[in-house]
Amino acid sequence: MVVTETWYLVLSAGLFSIGLVGLLVRRNPLVMFMSIELMLNAVNISFVAFANALDDIVGLTAVFFVLVVAAAEVVVGLSIVVAVMRRRPALTADDLSSLKG
Amino acid sequence: MVDVIVFVVAGAIVLGGALGVVLNRNPVRGALSLIASLFGVAVLFVLQEAHFLALVQVVVYAGAIVVLFLFVIMLLGVDRSEDLSVEPLAGQRLAGVAMGVAMFTMALLGLFLSGRGGDEGAVALTGTRSVTQPLDETQPDIDQLAVDLFGRNVLAFQATALLLTIATVGAVVLVRNRGAEDLVIDEPGRAAS
Numbered sequence: 001m002v003v004t005e006t007w008y009l010v011l012s013a014g015l016f017s018i019g020l021v022g023l024l025v026r027r028n029p030l031v032m033f034m035s036i037e038l039m040l041n042a043v044n045i046s047f048v049a050f051a052n053a054l055d056d057i058v059g060l061t062a063v064f065f066v067l068v069v070a071a072a073e074v075v076v077g078l079s080i081v082v083a084v085m086r087r088r089p090a091l092t093a094d095d096l097s098s099l100k101g
Numbered sequence: 102m103v104d105v106i107v108f109v110v111a112g113a114i115v116l117g118g119a120l121g122v123v124l125n126r127n128p129v130r131g132a133l134s135l136i137a138s139l140f141g142v143a144v145l146f147v148l149q150e151a152h153f154l155a156l157v158q159v160v161v162y163a164g165a166i167v168v169l170f171l172f173v174i175m176l177l178g179v180d181r182s183e184d185l186s187v188e189p190l191a192g193q194r195l196a197g198v199a200m201g202v203a204m205f206t207m208a209l210l211g212l213f214l215s216g217r218g219g220d221e222g223a224v225a226l227t228g229t230r231s232v233t234q235p236l237d238e239t240q241p242d243i244d245q246l247a248v249d250l251f252g253r254n255v256l257a258f259q260a261t262a263l264l265l266t267i268a269t270v271g272a273v274v275l276v277r278n279r280g281a282e283d284l285v286i287d288e289p290g291r292a293a294s
Binding site for chain 2: 001002003006007008009010011013014015016017018019020021022024025026028030031033034035037038041044045048049051052057058060061063064065067068069070071072073074075076078079080081082083085086
């Protein structure tokens with residue numbers, strides 16, 4: 001039995017689905033952010049699997065960029081969460097509705 | 102055979118950590134589960150000979166991003182456990198889980214029902230081998246990654262550098278102290294004055 005790239009892709013799909021459920025069900029903004037990180041990691045796994053299977057270095061470059069963009073996104077997102085939650089400490093995602101029409 | 106064992110163990114850690122993030126009521130425990138999951142992903146990278154990316158994954162993701170999460174959780178005091186049994190919309194949790202299952206099924210269907218068929222029974226989507234930048238097995242992966250990153254993708258590289266600068270400036274601007282108006286604590290649900 002050899003570990004083919006299909007195994008990695010199935011694992012990536014499972015991890016993405018778990019992250020998706022976490023994003024949809026949880027209301028704490030920080031846990032929602034962590035679920036987004038899970039989804040980004042799932043995509044990274046599938047990128048590396050494809051880089052190995054298709055013999056292309058671009059997969060690894062894409063992972064590098066995804067990592068950088070994820071870091072930038074977490075920085076900005078958490079600073080927004082901090083800025084909002086300083087005023088309202090017991091916040092959930094449902095309460096962030098001041099832009100509601 | 103060793104590959105299979107390492108894959109199964111690392112995969113179990115990845116999925117178990119992910120479930121820990123989603124199911125834990127306490128966000129601090131969720132962050133620690135996320136660290137476990139990220140280490141599992143790093144092991145999977147090493148298994149596929151992407152050693153540099155495994156290093157970057159551990160240093161950046163587990164070592165900086167999750168630490169930032171923990172800082173914010175501690176700063177804001179949101180480590181109080183969230184009540185998972187209350188759902189504001191009726192049937193939201195069921196719909197969320199159904200959506201997750203549907204996503205997984207869709208991904209599996211896309212993976213196994215497409216492709217040319219032939220190699221090992223299940224062929225991944227769009228599987229033509231690269232002719233422009235083939236992976237050279239003799240060179241270390243970091244050398245090839247550097248050649249690609251600073252060669253063909255140098256514009257994207259500079260753009261990400263710009264993105265990081267913008268993110269840093271934005272973070273500093275967003276959380277700076279503006280004086281007395283920050284001392285007002287509003288009740289949740291009431292509009293901020």
